Amino acid sequence: MRYAEITQRVAGLGSDKWAVHIEGKNRRAAGEKMIFLSIGEPDLPPAPAILDVAARQMKAGRTRYSSGQAEHNLLEVLARFYTKQTGRVIGEDQFLFLPGTQTALAVSFLAIIEPGDEVILFDPYYATYEAVVSAPGGKPVPVKLDPDNGFHLDLALLEKAITPKTKAILLNSPSNPTGAVFTAAEVAAIGALARKHDLWLVSDEVYATLVHEGHAFTSPFFDKTLEERVIVCSSISKSHALPGFRCGWIAASAEFCARVLPVSETLLFGSPAFLQDATAFALSHEFAETEKMRALYVARGRALLEGLSGSNRVSAHMPEGGMFVMVDVRKTGLSGEAFAFRLLREKGVVCMPGESFGAGGAGHLRVALTVDGDEMREAARAIAALAAGV
Numbered sequence: 001m002r003y004a005e006i007t008q009r010v011a012g013l014g015s016d017k018w019a020v021h022i023e024g025k026n027r028r029a030a031g032e033k034m035i036f037l038s039i040g041e042p043d044l045p046p047a048p049a050i051l052d053v054a055a056r057q058m059k060a061g062r063t064r065y066s067s068g069q070a071e072h073n074l075l076e077v078l079a080r081f082y083t084k085q086t087g088r089v090i091g092e093d094q095f096l097f098l099p100g101t102q103t104a105l106a107v108s109f110l111a112i113i114e115p116g117d118e119v120i121l122f123d124p125y126y127a128t129y130e131a132v133v134s135a136p137g138g139k140p141v142p143v144k145l146d147p148d149n150g151f152h153l154d155l156a157l158l159e160k161a162i163t164p165k166t167k168a169i170l171l172n173s174p175s176n177p178t179g180a181v182f183t184a185a186e187v188a189a190i191g192a193l194a195r196k197h198d199l200w201l202v203s204d205e206v207y208a209t210l211v212h213e214g215h216a217f218t219s220p221f222f223d224k225t226l227e228e229r230v231i232v233c234s235s236i237s238k239s240h241a242l243p244g245f246r247c248g249w250i251a252a253s254a255e256f257c258a259r260v261l262p263v264s265e266t267l268l269f270g271s272p273a274f275l276q277d278a279t280a281f282a283l284s285h286e287f288a289e290t291e292k293m294r295a296l297y298v299a300r301g302r303a304l305l306e307g308l309s310g311s312n313r314v315s316a317h318m319p320e321g322g323m324f325v326m327v328d329v330r331k332t333g334l335s336g337e338a339f340a341f342r343l344l345r346e347k348g349v350v351c352m353p354g355e356s357f358g359a360g361g362a363g364h365l366r367v368a369l370t371v372d373g374d375e376m377r378e379a380a381r382a383i384a385a386l387a388a389g390v
């Protein structure tokens with residue numbers, strides 16, 4: 001049969017990246033003891049009160065077709081949430097509810113990319129970015145972040161990467177995989193370039209609530225003068241440990257949302273109302289679990305660094321936000337991928353190779369902070385021991 005080109009454009013952009021994780025799962029199924037640090041899935045349970053709202057609302061009949069944009073009660077909450085966050089009035093017409101940040105990203109690029117358009121990605125970047133850009137025919141253009149500068153921005157490199165074909169910049173702060181949080185100055189510099197070259201700024205803010213002490217979350221959406229070109233994509237997957245709910249949204253200009261609503265309706269025809277009720281509840285209350293999660297990621301990051309501290313061949317920095325640490329294994333002479341496979345097969349520790357997140361992740365492992373201190377220290381000692389023996 002004759003298929004459309006989109007099936008080719010995204011073919012193979014997913015599975016290779018997960019080869020280490022998949023082998024780890026197979027080994028565990030065969031009875032081997034493994035420590036999994038490969039997937040960025042919050043391990044703490046969500047706040048029971050949010051689950052109660054979802055269950056109650058489902059039973060109360062909130063199971064009918066919903067508005068394509070979002071339920072009114074959720075739009076009110078989102079408007080209040082972003083008005084508080086940005087310090088200016090954000091209207092209820094500035095949102096689209098979608099199944100997670102992933103769908104928000106995919107819908108955003110469908111709405112702004114023509115075949116051949118270039119999209120700048122900061123490299124290393126989240127594993128699905130190549131696919132969301134490539135699906136509508138866009139060309140990902142990686143701009144390297146310097147590991148020796150904590151994976152922060154090199155403005156000159158960014159400027160050099162912009163061509164007449166550039167349509168958008170995709171940023172993700174706090175970052176998966178790097179753990180970097182872009183400073184207000186970095187975000188302002190990116191915003192200035194977007195304005196100068198008339199670019200969209202797609203801002204993946206799924207880790208916005210996970211910013212560690214000494215760092216502050218800044219979004220380009222905070223700047224009113226950028227509002228027409230900023231598309232924020234976010235969700236409650238990480239902030240409230242509810243990735244399976246698939247509750248996310250776009251926050252953007254009212255014009256963008258009105259233009260893009262028919263695109264998202266074509267795909268979805270609305271989302272479950274009872275889950276929107278749970279999202280509205282989640283975003284309008286404080287939960288001890290959120291702070292506990294943040295504190296836990298910091299403690300686990302410290303445990304990892306402690307376990308690595310004796311090594312002169314591997315190193316890592318505390319993340320500024322998010323739930324990942326990049327471990328630098330370049331001094332071993334192995335690629336991140338070769339190191340990750342040996343770590344899996346010889347030590348039973350499963351990490352993602354840095355290369356799974358672009359060439360900018362070369363010579364690194366991405367460690368997800370999803371196990372507790374003792375196990376994290378054990379994994380770190382295994383990494384240091386392997387590095388010492390290479």
Ligand SMILES: Cc1ncc(COP(=O)(O)O)c(C=O)c1O
Pocket residue numbers: 040099100101102103126172175176204206234235236237243247248
């Ligand atoms: C940077 C980044 N963006 C998006 C996603 C997907 O999030 P969601 O569950 O909201 O679709 C993830 C999940 O790991 C992520 O790390």
